[in-house]
Amino acid sequence: MIGRIPRHFVLAAGAFAATISAGSTRAEDTINCVFPFWFGFAPVFVAEAKGYFAEEELTVTWAFDNDRANVLPALETGAIDCTMRTIGESMARPRTAETSGTIIATIDISIGADGVVAGPDIESVADLVGKTFAGEINHPGTVLTQVALNEIGKSVADMDMRLINTDDSIAVFEDDSIAAVATWEPMLSQIVNNTSRTGSKVLLSSADYEGLITDIVLVRTDDYQENPEKYAKFLRGIFRAIDDYMEDPDDFIALSAPEYGVPDAEMKEALEGVKYTTYEETIEYMPMSEDGKLRAVFDTFNDINISLDLQDTPLPYTPYIDGSLLPDLFEGKTR
Template identity: 55%
Template sequence: MTMQHHDVVPTTVGGRTRGVSRAGIGMAVAAALTLGMGAVQTADAKETIRCVFPFWFGFAPTFVAQDLGYFEEEGFEVTVVFDNDRANVYPALESNDIQCTQRTIGEHIARPLTPDTNTVVIGLTDISVGADGVVAAPDIDSVTDLIGKTFAGEINHPGTLMTAHALQQAGHSFDEVDVRLIQTDDSPAVFEDPDVAAVASWEPMLSEIVRNTSRQGSKILLSSKDFRGLITDVIIVNKEDYEAKREMYAGFMRGIYRAVDLYNKDPEKFLEVAAPHFDVTPDEMKADLGGVYYTSYEDAQEYFGTGGPAKLEDIINQLNDIQVSLDLMDAPINYAAISDPTLTKGLFDGYER
């Protein structure tokens, strides 16, 4: 696998994530701290969970739970700032300057995470079921057609992980592909290069590339809907704070799963509350949620194995193989070392849902 590095600068877009400059990122974390300090200095001081996570509609249940008073009923509040850069978010999370982040499990377990890192996975928020994928040139009909050709994408992008996984399943290695490292926001322009056989992207850019490219006959080669569960977003919190305030974090997860219940029962109300937080209309948000599956409490029970094998453990094992091969991890990491499935069991016993 040869790597072609291109100088890239994050840009601002809608959809899965919104990049900001490193200066902006530092300001985002600082803003999260300021929000939290303001909350605890009020006369009726409440516990506050400060969250920093990427701009992604999959994380909307947190906003809905806060705005509809689900967290207030549990005796605390949640503040949120958008920020996609792990290099700034994770040090703040480990030191308890912030208490929570949300992102894909693949991103989370990548370097520099170790079993001793002061974080723990306690819940789910959503699964990509078509929101991420790979667009291929007209002459690429299967993932093995990429061997010896140029694939463009971020090394930790869900589309890159899916490509590596699909090649492994076909008896090949990602090392057999030439990789051009790009910023995902640049994927439409990069795909216009005839030397690029495929590009990793996410919605809405994924469909826009197919629809607008000059390379007629291009298609979505791989979609996260065909790898259900591989691209799962999880909720990660500071481990020491979680162990000291376990019931507060149980309330946090109850609030989020109640928000998902609302989406399943009354999506219009959910979107009405959530959309302003992303500076879009409810209709715009609805259009971009086609590839997103919000995970319910029942899904969490399956993924954390409260009644049998943990599906999340199987996903982490698959990601271990993929990400070690991509040099995103030094060694495989154990599911039990980085998560606490016990919070999910009986989460709503004695509580309103």
């Protein structure tokens, strides 16, 4: 089962108990997950709609919240059990090697759904030097900009960085003093299609650096260690929903778009920039050894985040990333 709870649930941990009806399920079979407003996390809604969590006798509650300042403390206190976001964001300060949170799976890769929209006078990333750039410091679009600037011997320090909430990026970009803004879908397309600044365009996107912007499932370490099967149930539901997307994307979208309050067509367009990682692809990213695809992304972000002053020191790959649930996830289970 899945239940919707208020967006700012994480600020009031006591609210969680009220969302679960007495006797509906054991506490160890309940997961409360908070994640950003991002279409990549739609498999949660499809898994509920298809009854996959119910088959597992698992209750999942959820809320949208983009703010890591809310989510990380909630994981630490046990107010929530799960979040999903980019691996680079997950690694950034205030996380340290001692912070609660274990990555147990990937869920999607951005292949164009994150990016930077630039005004009509900006033709290349070099044109951003000395100009005003708006975004969150650990936003995927900002990370892409840092990588691109680094390729020409520059960095985000060579721009006038204006910190904003990504949710405000549409309004912020209407200020023509803003040379470019970091954002994501659906706002990325909405800005380009609707801005009054004729000639604006997507300057950079995750399609330019495929695999760099990878979303992961991050869970509360102590609960995961005590109740690993609960999280295996959650992952089985997620991967079955991703199978559904591969087989019938229109049905997947019809089931999940209402949760985001957007038309099916808008979600379909945005998901053209997203690649869900199937169960088999996730194993390639997170094999039991440390030489999977996610290791390379992890090492890259250790460097990027330090260069952006988002980490003090490199984080160790293990035990932060743990793929031990994956090899036998569907053994004896429905797929």
